[in-house]
Amino acid sequence: xxxxxxxxxPIVRFYTRINDxxxxxxTVWQGKTxxxxxxxxxxxxxxxxxxxxxxxxxxxxxTREGAYSRLPDKK
Numbered sequence: 001x002x003x004x005x006x007x008x009x010p011i012v013r014f015y016t017r018i019n020d021x022x023x024x025x026x027t028v029w030q031g032k033t034x035x036x037x038x039x040x041x042x043x044x045x046x047x048x049x050x051x052x053x054x055x056x057x058x059x060x061x062x063t064r065e066g067a068y069s070r071l072p073d074k075k
Contacts, residue, residue: 011038021046022055036064039071 009027018024024044031037043057059071 018044021048023047031061034064038062 004060008029009045011030013025015023015025025034025041025043027041027043029039029041031039038061040060040062041057042059044055045052057074059074061069061071
């Protein structure tokens with residue numbers, strides 16, 4: 001019997017190519033403390049050889065009432 005992964009999965013994820021190296025991604029996650037809230041993450045990722053690096057990132061928190069706030073940058 002195999003165990004299911006307990007790693008959270010996004011609600012939705014979209015990517016689009018910006019140019020030859022960069023991709024814009026939008027991911028929506030379920031809130032951790034409030035499952036009716038959402039975390040919306042936009043990031044630009046760049047292919048550098050065999051690796052990917054994050055060039056820019058913006059994360060927002062949306063409450064169930066529809067109020068938005070910017071989340072602090074990840075270090």
